[in-house]
Amino acid sequence: xxxxxxxxxxxxxxxxxxxxxxxxxxxxxxxxxxxxxxxxxxxxxxxxxxxxxxxxxxxxxxxxxxxxxxxxxxxxxxxxxxxxxxxxxxxxxxxxxxxxxxxxxxxxxxxxxxxxxxxxxxxxxxxxxxxxxxxxxxxxxxxxxxxxxxxxxxxxxxxxxxxxxxxxxxxxxxxxxxxxxxxxxxxxxxxxxxxxxxxxxxxxxxxxxxxxxxxxxxxxxxxxxxxxxxxxxxxxxxxxxxxxxxxxxxxxxxxxxxxxxxxxxxxxxxxxxxxxxxxxxxxxxxxxxxxxxxxxxxxxxxxxxxxxxxxxxxxxxxxxxxxxxxxxxxxxxxxxxxxxx
Amino acid sequence: xxxxxxxxxxxxxxxxxxxxxxxxxxxxxxxxxxxxxxxxxxxxxxxxxxxxxxxxxxxxxxxxxxxxxxxxxxxxxxxxxxxxxxxxxxxxxxxxxxxxxxxxxxxxxxxxxxxxxxxxxxxxxxxxxxxxxxxxxxxxxxxxxxxxxxxxxxxxxxxxxxxxxxxxxxxxxxxxxxxxxxxxxxxxxxxxxxxxxxxxxxxxxxxxxxxxxxxxxxxxxxxxxxxxxxxxxxxxxxxxxxxxxxxxxxxxxxxxxxxxxxxxxxxxxxxxxxxxxxxxxxxxxxxxxxxxxxxxxxxxxxxxxxxxxxxxxxxxxxxxxxxxxxxxxxxxxxx
Numbered sequence: 091x092x093x094x095x096x097x098x099x100x101x102x103x104x105x106x107x108x109x110x111x112x113x114x115x116x117x118x119x120x121x122x123x124x125x126x127x128x129x130x131x132x133x134x135x136x137x138x139x140x141x142x143x144x145x146x147x148x149x150x151x152x153x154x155x156x157x158x159x160x161x162x163x164x165x166x167x168x169x170x171x172x173x174x175x176x177x178x179x180x181x182x183x184x185x186x187x188x189x190x191x192x193x194x195x196x197x198x199x200x201x202x203x204x205x206x207x208x209x210x211x212x213x214x215x216x217x218x219x220x221x222x223x224x225x226x227x228x229x230x231x232x233x234x235x236x237x238x239x240x241x242x243x244x245x246x247x248x249x250x251x252x253x254x255x256x257x258x259x260x261x262x263x264x265x266x267x268x269x270x271x272x273x274x275x276x277x278x279x280x281x282x283x284x285x286x287x288x289x290x291x292x293x294x295x296x297x298x299x300x301x302x303x304x305x306x307x308x309x310x311x312x313x314x315x316x317x318x319x320x321x322x323x324x325x326x327x328x329x330x331x332x333x334x335x336x337x338x339x340x341x342x343x344x345x346x347x348x349x350x351x352x353x354x355x356x357x358x359x360x361x362x363x364x365x366x367x368x369x370x371x372x373x374x375x376x377x378x379x380x381x382x383x384x385x386x387x388x389x390x391x392x393x394x395x396x397x398x399x400x401x402x403x404x405x406x407x408x409x410x411x412x413x414x415x416x417x418x419x420x421x422x423x424x425x426x427x428x429x430x431x
Numbered sequence: 432x433x434x435x436x437x438x439x440x441x442x443x444x445x446x447x448x449x450x451x452x453x454x455x456x457x458x459x460x461x462x463x464x465x466x467x468x469x470x471x472x473x474x475x476x477x478x479x480x481x482x483x484x485x486x487x488x489x490x491x492x493x494x495x496x497x498x499x500x501x502x503x504x505x506x507x508x509x510x511x512x513x514x515x516x517x518x519x520x521x522x523x524x525x526x527x528x529x530x531x532x533x534x535x536x537x538x539x540x541x542x543x544x545x546x547x548x549x550x551x552x553x554x555x556x557x558x559x560x561x562x563x564x565x566x567x568x569x570x571x572x573x574x575x576x577x578x579x580x581x582x583x584x585x586x587x588x589x590x591x592x593x594x595x596x597x598x599x600x601x602x603x604x605x606x607x608x609x610x611x612x613x614x615x616x617x618x619x620x621x622x623x624x625x626x627x628x629x630x631x632x633x634x635x636x637x638x639x640x641x642x643x644x645x646x647x648x649x650x651x652x653x654x655x656x657x658x659x660x661x662x663x664x665x666x667x668x669x670x671x672x673x674x675x676x677x678x679x680x681x682x683x684x685x686x687x688x689x690x691x692x693x694x695x696x697x698x699x700x701x702x703x704x705x706x707x708x709x710x711x712x713x714x715x716x717x718x719x720x721x722x723x724x725x726x727x728x729x730x731x732x733x734x735x736x737x738x739x740x741x742x743x744x745x746x747x748x749x750x751x752x753x754x755x756x757x758x759x760x761x762x763x764x765x766x
Binding site: 140142145146150182185186192193194195253389392396399408409410411412413415416417 | 453
């Protein structure tokens with residue numbers, strides 16, 4: 091970009107002088123030839139004032155965006171911050187993207203405040219886009235919300251069959267990636283710790299074990315009621331009392347894996363020498379465990395980016411059709427898995 | 432409302448606010464401070480000054496966003512099985528490239544992939560149609576940014592607009608079944624995703640009987656096939672055509688032979704080629720189609736997003752498949 095400073099340098103004068111001359115060509119300079127020189131240089135180099143810079147400098151008013159983005163954290167039952175690390179950090183990413191793409195931020199709702207969301211009137215929501223994070227327990231929830239919010243995008247880990255715009259990083263695929271990695275390291279006795287009811291990662295585990303013709307009997311599965319540190323800890327203790335030992339543990343998420351790692355440590359098992367551990371999410375803390383946790387990266391930033399872009403394209407009527415966007419999950423190899431010899 | 436005011440409320444410096452708002456994984460502030468900043472952002476309704484943003488961004492975008500730079504598009508090896516191009520989609524893609532302030536450069540699919548040094552100004556490539564993974568890898572080596580528009584998933588990881596032929600087939604078969612058809616005949620080329628999809632349905636357990644009539648992708652081939660169908664002892668109960676050209680040819684031939692659509696035979700097509708479903712026939716073809724305007728917009732936006740490095744992982748976009756009921760289908764005749 092050719093700017094005032096460049097003209098000043100070539101004309102051997104100051105940017106301020108150049109600015110004055112260009113703004114007011116009638117202006118009389120101390121050196122009459124200077125004006126000609128500056129105008130000549132500007133013309134020759136095709137100088138164009140930067141309109142953004144002008145508006146910024148003059149403090150021009152800009153249209154404050156009317157459009158808002160609200161987030162609905164459908165899987166987060168509590169209002170406590172950090173109640174669900176994965177979705178709350180995803181909500182943060184979405185909000186950041188929203189701001190950068192010119193939205194104002196609306197309210198965020200957690201699942202416990204579903205009624206507030208459902209009771210809002212459709213007239214107020216024409217300028218509001220809603221991003222639903224995670225699959226609601228009630229399968230009728232999304233159609234209900236669509237009646238209130240004409241612009242709605244679902245973002246999560248499991249694909250909807252319903253008619254909804256969605257951005258999905260496939261949890262089933264993530265489970266497959268993790269298990270394939272363990273398999274490639276020679277593990278055949280792979281245990282599962284995590285939720286087992288309506289859980290995509292568990293289904294992925296079962297599908298994988300079956301497709302490879304591996305045993306996935308009771309003795310390899312330690313169910314949790316929900317994904318948490320404590321549940322993971324207790325499940326791992328219980329798992330290790332069983333007579334047949336697994337060579338690797340696949341945990342449904344990082345939080346559970348933290349519990350598992352500590353449980354294994356407390357009863358004298360070494361990871362990865364005695365047993366390998368892998369999980370899914372790659373939350374920030376995963377790199378601070380001992381050993382560092384090998385996990386599957388869920389592309390949060392990209393989920394946020396595409397969810398907001400999709401919503402924007404819909405609200406601008408650039409896209410009219412429903413779109414499903416799927417994003418890949420990538421393996422992050424750290425130190426908690428070992429090759430069997 | 433600007434960063435300074437938020438900084439004042441949160442009791443931190445302007446640069447801390449900037450770091451927190453602009454950078455997700457910043458470690459420059461504790462979680463409490465970050466929460467405080469975000470709640471100020473929310474309650475004050477802060478939005479970044481677009482002039483300041485574009486001033487800052489200008490370097491990257493102005494350097495790429497001009498007619499000096501071009502986006503290329505290329506039809507994949509489609510030509511090898513039928514010489515059929517979707518001109519409507521190609522022209523929409525050209526339009527969309529221009530609308531986004533890039534020059535258009537078209538690539539011939541059979542041109543030597545190594546001979547493209549002159550195309551060095553192309554910032555990216557839109558590859559239309561199904562191509563082999565080897566070809567895609569070659570293109571990807573030449574163009575850093577590439578988006579494929581394809582009826583099936585290539586193995587090669589690249590941005591993809593997936594017009595899933597298999598899914599369209601499933602919708603079409605379900606639709607025909609709902610009308611009461613127990614026998615579906617596929618009409619299309621013996622190669623490519625349509626054929627593969629048809630075979631997959633054939634091999635899966637199904638109440639519906641399936642058969643396949645090979646046919647070129649032109650109206651002429653459709654005419655010939657339609658005539659030969661009329662010579663069969665019994666007309667098939669419904670046809671699922673790979674594109675509109677075939678469907679129109681078949682309908683024409685069937686009517687010339689004294690049968691009528693949809694009374695004697697139902698015809699469905701998967702859209703492709705010109706919008707022939709509106710051709711001046713007595714019957715318009717019922718089609719399953721993808722919205723081409725949306726496809727071209729999705730593709731160009733995805734490519735530009737990648738050119739500006741806003742994403743780097745391979746992304747798959749699947750637009751919705753529509754059914755346009757036009758009266759070429761009815762319940763099967765009882766024989």
